[in-house]
Amino acid sequence: MTYITATAFLERFGANEIAQRVDRGTPRLVTGQLLTDIAASADLSAYPADAVAAAAVALNLVQRSLNDARDMIDSQIGGRYTLPITPVPAVLERIASDLGRYFLYDDRVTEPITQRYEDAMKLLVAVRDGKAQLGADGVSGEQPSSSAAAELVSGGRVWNRANGSAFL
Structure with missing residues (x-):
């Protein structure tokens, strides 16, 4: 289960931007509308077969980045939360979209995309370390369940019978 769907990812960043990124061919066969339609499993009969095939490859690239x-999110917060996290909090959806966009732009990353990636990673580290919370799901208001339990750590024994004879 991904934390954001391909359709929501396309809506967040604009299907045209993502289509330009995933279709590097000349001429470009994948349009934003075609990518949106294939992600939503809409009727594709109006599109040429070669464009539909290119869009299927493009959608696979989008899905792989998501x-x-x-995987990055799970590796960071898997020790604190029970995975998969359902319902998905809005902040986790945003983090997943920023990370997915960064991974999609792997060799042509711009400064704003890099900054959003770094901010998302800082937030994930803060969640992992218990300094930030994921928050509630926007629709249901339900909090994700944490698997982190209270832990007591000690510096060792201060007194025992063998070395405590002077105290009595």
């Missing part, structure tokens, strides 16, 4: 984002 899966990479999911």
